[in-house]
Amino acid sequence: MNKLSFNEGWEFLKLPDGNILNPYKPENFSEKDYCKVILPHTWYTDEDQYRGLAVYWKMLQVSEEWQNVFLEFEGADQHCKVFVNGIQIGEHRGAYSCFRVELPGPFLTEKALRLEVYVSNAENQTISPIFGDFTIFGGLYRNVNLLITEKEHFDYLYYGTNGIIASSSLEGETGLLEIESHVIAPDGAMIHYQVINDDGNVVTQITELANKTVRIQIPHPYLWNGKGESRLYVLRATLFVNGKEVDEVCERIGFRSIKMEADTGFYLNGRKEKIRGVSMHQDFAEVFSAVTKEHQDINFKLIEEIGANSLRLSHYQHPQYHYDRCDEEGYIVWAEIPMLKMTEDRELFENAKYQLTELILQNIHHPSICFWGIQNEIAMFKDAPYMHEMCRELYSYARELDDTRLITGANLYTVKFESELNKITDMVGYNIYFGWYYGEMNDYDHFLDQFHAACPDIPIGVSEYGVDTNTALHSDQPAVRDYSEEYQALYSETVYRIFESKDYLWGSFVWNMFDFSSSRRNEGGKKYINQKGLVTYDRKVRKDAFYYYKAMWSKEPFIHICSKRFIKRAENAVDIKAYTNQKEAALYGNQGNELICSAHNNGNGTVIFKDIELLPGKNSFVVRSLGTDSPEDEVTFEKVDEKESSYQLPDSGAGKAVRNWFLKEDDLIREGYFSLKDSAYDITQNQEAMKIFYEFAPATAETVEKDEGIPLGLSLLSILGRDKDRNPDFKMEDLNHALNQIKKY
Structure with a gap:
């Protein structure tokens, strides 16, 4: 070919x-x-x-x-x-x-x-x-x-593959390779298979009839071992008709074992490997989805710099080059289909199933892919029995296509622990945004422990978490929804430390590595963009939070001073914070020549120099490691008389998290009865609860009952919080008290 x-x-x-x-x-x-x-x-x-x-x-x-x-x-x-x-x-x-x-x-x-x-x-x-x-x-x-x-060839129409479906695994110290071939050739055509190591040597070869499944064993193979050492083989398949070579294809393969335990997380080749991951969409500023290899190389250079060990390639099949790079560089990959809203329409379901077929068969040879994702947040609109049946069908079908990988799904935080959506797949991810869309940052701690206590046999991880950040916005008192660079940094420090403390957690994926296009958005001072990335859409600016994760993940010695873009300061003294993977650092003034003080890393990738005086005009500082490698960084702040107004958005609602004007969540729930914490869908399924809903918030209740675009999988608390202007004349605690009188069962 x-x-x-x-x-x-x-x-x-x-x-x-x-x-x-x-x-x-x-x-x-x-x-x-x-x-x-x-x-x-x-x-x-x-x-x-x-x-x-x-x-x-x-x-x-x-x-x-x-x-x-x-x-x-x-x-x-x-x-x-x-x-x-x-x-x-x-x-x-x-x-x-x-x-x-x-x-x-x-x-x-x-x-x-x-x-x-x-x-x-x-x-x-x-x-x-x-x-x-x-x-x-x-x-x-x-x-x-x-x-x-040629006239005879591998079947390039077979679900977009090259006609060779090669699945590799590891059993003990033996590599197992199963090859399914599809050719357009007369009976009697033969395929000669060679497995070639990275030195160019043929380690095994076999010739078999075409259109026949072949199984090959390779004793003591090199292992694909994640970021440690990811060695690959080449599978070469040559098609012969009447002794004449007519076509040839090659795939890179690798051998590794994977396992997931509910109590201890993910294992690669028998070694526990906590997922320290980032998620990524495919688009890039100015070119949008029409990215080139050069754009993709920029992405992978930044991912290598931050030190992540895993990628969630969301929410759809990515270009082959992404999976190839992950194979080469040792990233553990979550690959998924774009099933984000599941209706009862069978045609839509069959389309998703076909896309799942293409995803798996076109990519089954990639050792980096360890997880197949079959849905993302489908319960945003409702958590209904038909969804459970469809997901079971997708699960069974994925298992039929590939029985060597783990199958997963990503659930919205409102999915109840006992939901069937948590019982279908081999592992579960929750997309959770405490401290941004709802709740407080530390709520992750209780939520995850509650889930593990309620579902001790289900492996759990965090498949999305993050906050939107506009690098032009800053605050010396960062708060939820101020979109400041400082809040994203504080959020990352607070939340990721919780994840690292949970041995049972298989890991987490930051949402997102890069800002990405979303035509429905208009917030944080920018239109048409989701700003949750650690790097800006044009890949030119690494946000401060990028360096926090680099401090936690990367072995490359470095120091990064935070808030460099927060130049104009009205305070007389400031705390200077730096992210670093060094044990100790010192702060210098006078162009780096005058030692001011030193500080130790707090164990969370952070060094803080407290109450540093600012003099009128420009103040330049250098932070330098006291270790042998001595990386350093510098910053200049300008002392001004008044706060710089451009650092804040007018009327952003900064600091007004949804919980702030409601009761504490612990006061909302009465076991066995309805509350504001129940999903809107669950409320619609109970006539008495809907009657109460109409009594207190008729405008929102009517919209919910007509299913007019409101995600019914969200809690009533969340929906009413976004719609309170249409229901100004009632108190939340009164509605919750009334719902608390209605039994669920």
Whole structure:
């Protein structure tokens, strides 16, 4: 097989009146209406968030030597139909997986072919995701390639794979490799398999009939060992027909064992490995989803710097290059499908199931992938029995496709501990935002311990946590919802220490490594962006919290002074805080020549120099390690008469967490009775509870009962907190007291 890039020379046109079900160009269209583009390409901009149909076209010059030709699309967002000379030859429904279409043989007798690719990102309730806090960009946003093959070849149409499904595992000291092959060739075709180590030596080889499952044992293989040492092998499969070599494919594989225990967490090759991870979306400032290898390399350089050992590649299948890099660099990976809102629509479910098939079969050879995710926060709208059945079906199907990995899901914090959603998968993640959307930072401690006590046999971890941060905003008294850089730093210090203290916790994933696009957002002083990243959307600024995690994870000696962008200070004295992985550091003034004081690392990656006097004008300081490596950092603060107003947002609601104007949560719950802590969905299922709801908050109750876009999986407390302006004339404690009189069972 010969792969040729097919990214250049395309022309592009939006078709706002078109429909992907019956794509067409308007009668009055002209070739002049097209614009020239080079792939990868998305039509999205923040100024024009187009959701609809578009067409790409290009001429293909046919070579007389070609026997078989496939068009390979590494990603088309999100519904795609492919036409050749006006005839449809392929279709794909789903934005994130690779797919291919074959050019029918008769077309190859022509000298040139007109290719038209229709792509739609219009809202479609039968293609997952139908909901999510990220942008559906649209476009041919990943590479397009030509695959040129002989008449007989591996089956490149088999769920977007290369026809070889290679699954590796470890049993004792023996590597096990199971290979399922799919070929387009006559009976009797043979495949010669070679396993090659990183020195280029063939460690084993075997020849078997094509379309037959092969099992190979490799004694004492090199291990893929995470960040410690991740050694890989190459599996080379060569197809022979009548003794003639006709096709060849290669996959990199690795051998490792994985295990999850409810009491002690995750194990890699028998070694306990706490997940110290970050989550990542695929997009990047200015290019959005149409990222190149150069953009992706920037991402991985920053992830390497922070020292994480795991990535949650959310919330969909990422480009192959991401999984390849994770294999090479030893990251433990959570890979998942974009199932974020699950309805009873069977067509939507079958689409998610098909995307799960593509995810697993296209990526089963990657040793870095340890977890398959089948859902994220589907209970945001309700936690209903049909969801449990569908998730069980997805679980069973994933287990049928791959019985060597752990299957997981990420639940919203409102999912009750006893929910069936916690009993389906091999492990559970909770997306929890205490100290941001609800509660207080220290609430993680009690919540996690409560879950483990109630569900001691279920492995639990934190699959999302974080706060939004605008690096232009600052505070010497950071508070929830002030969006300041200082609050994100304080939050990270407070919360991560709790996670590290829990031996039973398999680990956590920071949400998010990078700021990312979300067309529905307008908060924290910026539109269309989720600012929970540790690094800005353009990857140019590492926020202070980035360096906290670097202090906790990285072995590279460093010191970083916090709040460098918080330059103008009205205080007479300030605390100077630095993140470091060094044991002790000293603060110097006078351009680093005058020792002021020294301080020890508090064991949480932090050194603090208290009550440092600021003189009028500019004040420059240096913090230097007292260790042998002596890394240092410097900062300049300017003493001013009044606080700088640009550091705060007007009317941001800073400090007003949802809990602050409610009762304490411990006072809300009466065991066996309803309360404000129950989900809106549970309230709607009880006539007496709904009657009380209408009595106290009729406007919100009506919206909830009509299911008008409110996530019914959220607690009544949370929903009313966001909707209190429509219900000004009642007290929360009175509604909660009334609900406390209604038995649940």
